[in-house]
Amino acid sequence: MDDSAAVAPRSVELGSDDRSGASEPPAVASAGEVPASGASPVVLDVRNLVTYFYTYDGVVRALEGVSFKLRRAETLGLVGETGCGKSVTMFSITRLVPDPPGRVVSGTALYRGANLLWGIESEAKFKPVKGTNRVKVKRSFRRVKAGQARVGSVRGGGIAMIFQEPSQAMNPIFPIYDQVGESILEHRGVELVGELLAAHPDPAAFEAAADEIRRAVEAGDTAALREATRRLGTAVGLASAGVQAYYLARQEMAEGRPDYDPSASLKRIARRLYLSGVQRGFLRRELQRLEAERDLRHTYFEEMRQGRSDRIARGRAQARRFRARMREFGYRLPVVKRRVSRPLRDELFWRVVQALEGVQIANPVQVARGFPHELSGGMLQRVMIAMALASDPEILMADEPTTALDVTIQAQILELMNELRHRRGTAILLVTHDLAVIAEVADRVAVMYAGQIVEMAPVKSLYARPLHPYTQGLLASIPRFDQPGKELASIPGSVPNLIYPPSGCRYHPRCPHAMPICKESRPPLTVEGENHHVACFLYSGPTVQE
Amino acid sequence: MRMWVYVVRRAALLVPVLIGVMTVIFVLISALPVQDRTCSFYHPSAHSSPCSTEVQCPGNPSQNCPNPVYEQAVNALGLNKPIPVQWAIYMGNTLTFNWGYVAKGSALGLGNTGSGLPGLAGQPVAGVVANFLPYTLELALLSLAIILLIAIPLGNLSAVYRNRPVDQASRIMSFSGFAIPTFLLGVLALGAVVFALGGPGAQSPFCGAHSPVYLDFYGSWPTPPCAPLYGTSNIGINQYPNWLSQGYISSPTGFPTVDAAIHGQWALAGDTVIRMLLPALVIAYGTIAVLLRFVRNSMLEVMNQDYIRTARAKGLPESTVIRKHAGRNSLNVTITVLGLTFAGFITGFPVIESVFQLWGVGRLFAYSVIGSPINWDLGVLFGTTIFFTILVVVANIIVDVLYAYLDPRVRLG
């Protein structure tokens, strides 16, 4: 398992060897719109994911060294039978694997130069129980918490997700606008407040109040501070602590020194403002969060220095800082009903409506007011997507997004996802068992079997000449209504029990071409022509550097 | 909005249940010998009771004549009429709060000066219950508050920090709560506190001239009266808390705390609450034990739901995920369970009020079945039962409505 230190050079070198491969025209579905994907950067780089489930019956080796890369505006299809670990992969990347029983044992997931799984190995100790094949897991809860905090801001921010059964993926007891709204509030809070501030009837008054605040803070004069913030607060419709913190944070950002340390500034703020217990509480939490996010933050400032998307970077930094405050007002029972002052609430509701319009929902206002159980599956899946897009994510992970839907609805949803990624250049990781869906929307396909990627190739070359016996069997077994004569083949046997995975190549018990070596050792991922990787001893191409 | 339809329907279900309960009780009653029924359900006139079939003849005491009052009773209660008629009469009486009368010979009739209970012979049962009701209600509300305040947060915590100290602690608590007899707990608690406070004579900090409140308004207030903190009866001769009934405040509502508060006697109010605290805790314990397990399990259930994963995937902080998304959903389950365990909760009152020698409806019931059959008072027995049942049913309705309010799937059908 490699650590995040050694990452940077590799990613470059890998990028180059992929660039050659990716230069072939992307899949038909995405013809034209996608920027020359050769140039498009890697947004997610997953290395050697290993995820186990520690059950009574034994250790389920769900993932054994899964590695892949995801580029901007590309759709990577992750396909395989049930229990092959495709969903687990997706959850492992964002630390969403249910724990207990599951744990990401090792691996790295580089997102924007930061390793989302940093320190995952140190989160728990494993001790085999004698006499059984069970393993006792002893977690360090502090570390787990820190890890969660680290990905917390990325989840739904940079990486959004949608799930299989929309009717169960939505909370039944909160109205739609609440559930979408909290997502927007989480990731778009800053812009919202910014606009509210800008929309303030008397900007001059606002500025004056702001100056007062600064002076008061410098002087440490609480009474004046309270007074000013109250005015400001009522003016903008935010509770005072939020505005103070927001304002001060913005001040310090504006000074934008390279050695600027938000956590220090926050300490300062906390010291200066005589904050209520609640406020001190969230400031403390905010500090922790900032500690956990330091390495992420650095990447932002690198970007700033490169002069690339300066505004975005600042916006993100602000957003991260402001989120904590918003939470204090935002997150109570129906979010948008309580604790958030009226102007923000109304603004938020209309944002939700816009978002719903964005995913082509006919009557967004009624839908926004409705509850999940009043909507159909297709509708809910749209809402889920709207929720995911609230933060304009770079990566959208979709776990069987259309499996629970009818074909006609499925067509709508796939269309939506396609059009979305072309408009916004979102990278999509599409997890599904349906090779047909993959063929429709994906650029590249990774075929998984029993927790390993057995074949990875651009969609066309995979369907044109599938290399791995498993892929071949899979393709042969799909009934196609456009080829009525086709004789349905089938793969003998069934998916192995991953507590006792087969030795060597995990497919060999079912493989028609099984050789003696297949039992002994696990085949490496080799390159077979244009960016076409396969893990099988039948092929003897150069192994992928890794 | 279909909420009101739901509420009305739930309320409508109340009627058959109550009728059913009364019918069950009627069946039991009608199994009794006629004498017992006349005795406990007909008003005893000044000179003679309806308990016996015969009385001494007014003429010569040596021989017996049929008892006219008994005859009247039999006719009034329709005991010589067919069962359905009797049932109708009984229902009529019950619905008009004509629940019978405290029998002369019974323990309640004789009263118990030792524990401050006056003889209640001949008083209407409904009236007696009404007199004893306030204290029980205050006790119930207090312990309900305690239950909710402890069970829900602790249950959630032990689900979130599964198999960690909090969880183990709550598990021990719930197991012991299941297992330990209420009276044992009560007695031990009482003994412990009494000895901790330095002997049975211990008094509440709110009473006497050393009471903080008294010191604040020195002179302007009468000295709050003192009585031993525990093991003191809570009623005086006028069925009124005797540490309040030093004769200088009236009782508009009958609820001791409320009355004290109305009179601005914060010391007395505090005193009353302190006296109720221990019993309330003891009653709460068993229910907390039950509720803890359910809260924990439902929370675990909820935490495995997809929408929790969605909430996490949205990037919400764990606190929000748990407090808002999981907490609200598990709350629904909690509330239903609370409704189911309410009957069990009620059964704690006779016991606890006996342990602490408090006079509420519970102890009224206990006293109506105490000792040998001579001391029993069937009228009070059935009356208190009806009262408690009504309490349970109403509580269940409230719970259902609450549940519907919390869960749109129920509310909007």
Added chain:
Amino acid sequence: MASESVTVPAPSAPTSALRRSWIARFSQWKRTWYFLRRNTLAMVGLGILILFAVAFIYGITYSAPGTSAIEYCASDGYQTPVTQPGNPCVNWNPTICTYPLGSAPPGPNCYETPTGFPNFVPPTIFAAGATLGPLPFGSLVWPQELSNQPFFYNTYALLVKGTVNTLFLSVLIVAVGASSGLALGALSGYFGGWVDEVVMRITDIFLSIPSILLVIMVIIVGETVGLTTFDDRLWLIAAAFIVVWWPLYARIVRSQSLVVREQRYVEAARASGAGSGRILRKHVIPNSVYPVFVQMSLDVGSIPLLLAAIAFIGFVLFPSQLVPEWGSIAAAGVAVLPSLFKQCGVSGAACFIPWWQLLFPGLAIFFFAISVNFFADGLRDALDPRLRR
């Protein structure tokens, strides 16, 4: 046609079909037992329960020791006029002297007590003025409220005898209540419609009457009707509790069978012509019985608690005989305490607190209930696949 790669055991020596099915079933139970064994608490509970079972058998065979004063008083309840000559139970007055632990006894009939607690005398028998020597668990003072004279009873003897009654009652009640509830619940859940309505309304009614109250009402009515002998009373109590208990099981089973009824295998059975009787017998009941097991084991523990509560509020469960169940013993023990508290506290006069009367029966109830709870909890986990982590 591909053949599955399931590990097929080599066709062994042809065993009879019956035997094989039993082997298979047994393996199921072994699986449950495996998960149960993993659960320490459950095992502890099971151990204690076994001890209780032993005590039960011992109690059946146990006969109280000879004709001491204790036994004499025990033999006649409080029916016999206490003024009867030669009755050592008469005119007893617990005036005793105590002295701190370790120091020399000031005189005869004095008891050493823990320093600081002058009221805690060791378990001892008090007879008319004299001590009859130590007995296990000491004596029980029968409280004034329950009879017109204090009597002395051998707590140990009572406990042993009480164990029999208590356990018998608990098991009987739960068994009968559960089976009747099972039947009714399954019927109402499976057939639904008006059957369901009726049964559920009835359960509503019974569930909304607090259990203790209903039980006492039934017993009292029975008493006044004239069921007064010990056996009558035993059965009466059982009946009263069963009346209270069945609705709970009916509810549980109903909710289960509502689920089972919708299962595809029931539909398949119906599609091949199975009648309701068969479906109930083969599918609904077997598939909804596990939660009943768990609930049963829980209730076995909670019945002694209820009995104790009833006894405690002063209702005499076994008037004619003084071989009651745990609850009554403990209650009799506790009932004297508050007055004694007062006495001891108010008057500095020498008095004693017979704590053992309360403690030992209380412990018996406590341990029984908690062990049952441990076991039931483990059982639930073992039977519920979702909780197997």
Added chain:
Amino acid sequence: MAGTPMSEGTGSTESGPVLLDVRNLRKYFPIRGGLFSARIGNVRAVDGVSFRIHEGETVGLVGESGCGKTTVGRLLLRIIDATSGHVFYRPTPEASARIEQDLRELAPFSGPDGEGAPLPATAQQALEELDGIADEFSLYRKSRHEMRELRARLQVVFQDPFSSLSPRLLIRDVIGEPLEIQHVGTRQERIERVQQLLQEVGLSPEHAWRFPHEFSGGQRQRICIARALALRPEFIVLDEPTSALDVSVQAQVLGILQKLQQDYRLSYLFISHHLSVVRAVSDRVVVMYLGRVVEQALTDELFGRPLHPYTQALLSAIPIPDPKLHRERIILSGDVPSPAAPPSGCHFHTRCPAVMPICSKVDPPLLENRPGHWVACHLYSPPEVLGSFEGAALPEGSMEVSGASVPGTATASAAGPRLAP
């Protein structure tokens, strides 16, 4: 319900005698609500469905979720009773002929609008005659005893292999249950039969002494099939038998089903939302939308030249595992309306790309557009139907819609119609 398939055209001539003849089947589930939970409406799960199943043929029943296809399956087995309509079991040719005639007589009066109107004498006697035939052949008129025997011949395999096996029963008992119910053979014979069945579905006889939870989804589904076969039925309703399985396993199961069909000369009703699978296995296909049959034809005919806009949209929506394949989709807007409140006239008109004014007013009758190809759409309605509505000219829309080509057309027509064995 206006038209019913009068003759199966090319389909029926070659295929065997009629096994099941479904006529105007209706199943309304009540919606209860209001203060006293009165019946405030109906869910029209099945609303006048008619089709036939011949011996040894496989009829595919396709449609989106909530279109009532599963309900039809349960009605065919009389697991639930129909609100109206009949399922005739093995009607004699003349009987079916009579049924045709009578229904033609009754056609103008039946249907929701015709209720309550006094019937003329001819229709009246037609009705009585129909009643007589029903007494003889309809499943819904069978006595409990007759039904019990019939159940041996009509069996079912469900979608979810996990809820269709009782977890408490040994596989031996699961498969042996039908035999036990019908009192077939001795205990020992039953066990032998069970083991034989296990072998037939490709499992080992040893599996008879295991419990369901020891098997994978595919194996469970085979066990279900074995159970369905236990009584040597003539007809099996396959309710989404493979939609819970992985593709590779699905191929196995479909293989077994086809093999068994030959061995036992079975007829299947193959209910599925997965059109590719339906195409692979079935001889004729019935397309349902909101409880009604919108189109019905021989498989290749239907997939080759779908007439109804819904069918066309459905076909165009199926993803094809071939990235090179180019085709423009017909993306339907919106969701399937609730069967509780189906749209007036043609149920599909709310989503139809070629909707005409008439569609929202008049129910399109199910008419034979080409031999053996039935469609219920006003694009193909004869003038007399359209005539009843003013401004009845065949609109432009119809042309390009009916002409919209779907992949597979060429291959299909080349392969020619497959016929039942």
